[in-house]
Amino acid sequence: MKKLALFITFFVSACAVSLAQENINLNKFRQLKQELATPNVYRTASGAPGHEYWQQKADYKMNIRLDDETQRIYGEETITYHNQSPDMLKYLWLQLDQNMRAKDSDTYKTMTSGLNQRVSFGQLKRMMYDFDGGFKLDYVQDADGNDLPATINKTMMRVDLPETLKPGESFTFKVKWWYNINDRLTDGGRSGYEYFKNEDNYIYTIAQFYPRMAVYNEVEGWQHKQFLGTGEFTLPFGDFEVSLTVPADHVVGATGVLQNTDEVLTQEQIDRFEKAKADTEDPVFIVSPEDALKAEKGKVKKEKTWVFKAENVRDFAFASSRKFIWDAMAVKFGDRTVMAMSYYPKEGNPLWEQYSTRVVAHTVKTYSKFTFDYPYPVAISVHTDRIGMEYPMICFNGGRPQSDGTYSKRTKYGMIGVIIHEVGHNFFPMIVNSDERQWTWMDEGLNTFVQLLTEQEWEPGYPSSRGVAANIVPYMSGDKKFISPVMTNSESVWNLGSNAYAKPSTALNILRETVMGRDLFDYAFKEYAQRWMFKHPTPADFFRTMEDASGVDLDWFWRGWFFTTDHCDISMENVKWYQANTQDPEVEKPLKKATDEEAAISITTMRNKAFANETYRAKNPEAADFYTTYDEYKVTKEDKEEYDRFVKSLSKEEKELLGANLNFYQIDFKNLGGLVMPVILKFEFTDGTEELQYIPAEIWRKNNEEVSKVFMFSKEVEQIILDPYRETADTDLNNNYWPERKQPTRFELYKSRFGGGRYSGGGENPMQKAKKK
Template identity: 50%
Template sequence: MKFKIFTLLFCSVFAFGQDIQNNPKSNHGNKFEQLGTILPTPNFYRTASGAPGQGYWQNRADYDITAYLDEDKRNLRSSETITYYNNSPDDLEYLWLQLDENEHSSVKDAGFDDGSKLPKMMPSDRLKSTELPVKDNGYGVNLEKVRDVSGMPLQFVVNKTMMRIDLPKVLKKGEKFTFKIDWNYNISNRMVMGGRGGYENFPEDGNDLYTITQWYPRMCVYSDFKGWQNNQFTGRGEFALVFGDFKVSMNVPTDHIVAGTGVVKNYEQVLTSAQLNRWKQAQTSNEPIEIVTLDEAKKAEKNKSKERKIWRFEADNVRDFAWTSSRKFIWDGMKVTIPENNNQVMAMSLYPKEAYNLYRKFSTRAVAHTIKTYSEFTIPYPYPVAQSIEAANGMEYPMICFNYGRTEKDGTYSEGIKNGMIGVIIHEVGHNFFPMIINSDERQWSWMDEGLNTFVEYLTEERWDNKFPSRRGPAHTIVDYMKLPKEQLEPIMTNSENIIQFGPNAYSKPATGLNILRETIMGRELFDKAFKTYAKRWAFKHPEPADFFRTMNDASAENLDWFWRGWFYGIDPVDISIDKVTVSSPDVDAVPKSKDVSYTVEKPLQNEFTDISKIRNKNDKNITFYMDKDKETQDFYWRYDRGMEKVDQAKTYTLKNDNFENVPAKDKANLQKINAYQIDFSNKGGLVMPIILEFTFEDGSKLTDKSSAQIWRKNEQKVSKTYYFDKKLKSIQLDPMKETADIDTTNNFWGEIPEATSKFEVFKQKQAGSARGAANGKVNPMQAAGKK
């Protein structure tokens, strides 16, 4: 869903969403530790590599649905037959279904209340006396019959937005169960009551535009990682759904145009001959062709036929079915070829005349661009249809989505509306991939569909227009959110219902994090391969967060646990500061003074304390020590440790260091030009990131350097790095391209480089290694005693 208006149970395993640290008081050993037990243990169903295991399974549900749209009463009457397949290793005593329309009921909704305060202003039509007890507003699902295939009633219980069917006998592995449900509900005015489905009324012509979504009792997911996903639907956390085949027929007014998930099987019966001919032309056209024209839509608005017709749809291997119906629709379409699998797709748009000047020009082209670009970054688009419906909001379903984008009455539009429309079309069409195909649990983890989808939306917007004003993806756009007080933040790894800043948390922050991984940490080639691997592994399956994290690590050979820990499990921001710059110059004549080096004597290395094991071994007459019986092993140190060799440990000894020599004269001039610049950094925000520097020199030239985030691994709070340049620095800029989402750029610049305040010795080394006798800064006692 495109987040526009919203401004909320942690996971069942509390630790899953927490940044568990090994030693929070330490300055190291926390941010770079493995996720370890934070992630669920790999098993027969899900591997440690992030791929589905040998025992992976998922259940399935096929639907055969009929629907009758009563436009006068704004009521939908329906009947469905569901065949549910138990592919799990478990015996199932009952089935759970979702009744999402109960969200609109005043007495059957999930009951997730929010607090309220006295208003400063309120519209008069909303001001009314509080009714206690709450009265039924007439919305929500009315169940008429629930029965098996033989017509026998089934026992069931409705708990708010969930329905449990108690099976007449246990459903075992490999078995299926078929049952039927008849129901109806009053269609809500979604422009007033909100929600994703309902009707919008157009007062000027008296017509309705229906978006029929979450409209049928549909199966919950039963999985290896949760069992039944039957968390209540509050309007926030979206959907966990199973794949299956759908046959759906809609009985609507004869002048309505219907679009839905899947393909229409009876165009000959529902279109005029002219419309059917245009449909056939569109199937081979590379430009959008109007199948239902603007003039035809305007005429239908006025006539309002009372006759009826039936549209028949089929959709294979989809997780949901949504549809739309109105006599206001203009309809255009064109063919799109997906290069990766040569799939021939019909890209189509339906829209009222109020959106004509925008949708006719851009919508279908944006649909085509989206499925082709997403196919490049994930998997080839597998379905035969992709559709964008203008319905004044944004929401997604398989092969169909609802978007906004209307013009002024004179047909003009602002650039903001144009770009917003294109962005929402890309986003909602993109949801075909996340989560319609890579089918994550939206009820639990909003970021797995919204965040991943927003990331690829950003890549697709960038391919649409190099100047497209993307609001989510670039690192600098998340800074204001990351600056918020920590009591207003929660980790990305938070259940959908508990998020306060839903848009930044579920959409922007994960999308930004992935873009930082791609552009700044991993690089495009490495990231793109790993991301495609995840999409390929989990297409038409049910991935969990650990599957994504592990796959990205596995396919790239990059240990990214530090990133997942910080960006997804934590709330710390990025704020790296340049604290100090120290300059030192070389002293190329200092080494001769240092050739003779003074050392003290190394003390005996035997333990200062005789432990219990040594005492017992010494007193055990059955133990004979090797060195006591082999005189050849009793060297100087055997005697030294026993006080048999005397060395003056207080004396200072001088050794000749012949490993260094003077720098040749021919090299001195060049070496004297070099200055050493030690830059001291501090991690004020807490979230580790690469250190990216741009150096500007006094001659105007520039150089850049990037240190990986691992530079912080031994001290997560402070680090220094020294550079050697043969020309003078003028300034240092940290994160010059704003790649890391640093929340305070005032400490990212150092513009007053001091002159050298110290010198460091420079020497020519004759051979590798330390001077003899000084490996540990001490003279060895054998040297001091003059013995061998």
């Protein structure tokens, strides 16, 4: 029997320990231990680079020829790879990004598709993809011209070294290739050409045009995940010298600084550029609209070579066209001058002439304020149709007016927003060089957040879309089957725009405005940027730095916003109003009388009043007794004496509390969405005043699901609003009010023959309508 009792005791104890552990594991405030890599000599627990941090370097010398007749790129490159790791390397891995466009590409093989009764020509063309894309490699050789074994695995290439590359050594090799340039508008893509049929002219925006070294580090080893189109690029830093041979009447913009100005520009253009270096207020034309119009009307057969150099960059891109207008203005950083520049065709005006370069200048200045001074000598915005894409010092941006020069508000702010976003990518990930192939949010999310700050500093009331808490609600409250945690590999994410851009930027904005406050956040964010500029950070480095520099424990926040698909829906389930009993009979007995009389009201008693004289006691007075005339609400001498004795027993502080006539409100909260967040309440009082209270998220630390809290006021509350300024992305406002107040859902009525509402396609923009007047 004793053994049985011991067994039961042990079993119960074991169950209790198991339940306790389970509760700990479910607690949303547990520290991020298993989720983050163990700190080491390369990456510290503070989020800073360790004392043995290292990274590789790759230098490039390239000769590139753009064939304007066949729309091809021909290239030769010499790569010098510096092994700055402590490891012995038997082979090197390169990225062959153009192979994503090969006919047998996994991108197209794994693309899901379906058919219904309506199929667009674009959908049909994508299913019948026949573009002859991909790198055509002529050779891979060592510096002496000997062939090197090279194994192509789809979008990656392994080059086997003749000898093991030891720590501290370098290896130089050469690659020659060519490929067909894709049409960006019909084939899609981050780079390519746009064809202008009426003039038989092209704008080329060229990137991922050369075999590029993959990153090798202590986190991933070689980062050689296949490029399927979504996960972008992970690249080492290095120095570039690139010669670009193009038609002689083309204007070229590229990563880096132009080396042979005298050979490719006229003296007038050189003089204009010198003038632009001194002008910090307005852009100066280097190639004017008149120059561009003249050039695009005729073609020359000759070629010209533009030479660019760039130091400490992770990539290189360029744009080339005879249609380009080119303007520039100076941005000063102490004794340094950064040239903000734009390249655009006449089709971009009047928007581009008025805004592009000014937006570039504004962006590098504003981003620098929140991170570090922009370190590169130039920042370029190139006009394309539809898409935006970023590279060091240069980016390709959409935003095209109508042919009559008018444009909608959406086009204007869409253009300004995309320029800010793509120029901002110089900071994330071109300098703070995160692994885009693995973590899209580390560049897109952080960049979109600083884009929000920059947009709001462009003009009051700028219509920012991403980063505002209320705007993420439809995504956060959607079907969880189609929502991925932010910490999901780039190629496996549902709804990349919301997942990698909008949600992380919203999370950071909430951190800044609501959880940490601007001062703590801005200091920590700048610390992260400065710690990891020109280095390769991981998510753990960001999470740890933000906590380390601010002194704020944010593990609960990272877990909820980045590791789960929980959403915020905090409900005010119940509100109870209390007042302290003063024990003064002159006060309490009248209150009790009023309360009792109200409680006694019913339809029955109301109707029975008409029959009061017909009751038994009314007809038989002898039925009366003491209680017939006794008034329990009457204040007696004994009541007063008892109250006086009570008051005399109180201290001075207790007497003040008793006479304060305070109102107590107990609010019961439920966490319906699973995401723990601060509780923000606005109390509106009957005298017309109001009070805002911020309660940290730690209120949920002992119970993730429901909590109660009592609030005390000297005034009476008329209304309580939860999250009054929509700071937490709460997905259901109907349970955010006391007394209860429902939010109406509006719908639009329309006549079906006119389509789906006033924002369906087509129609005139406001500028066109105003012209008619």
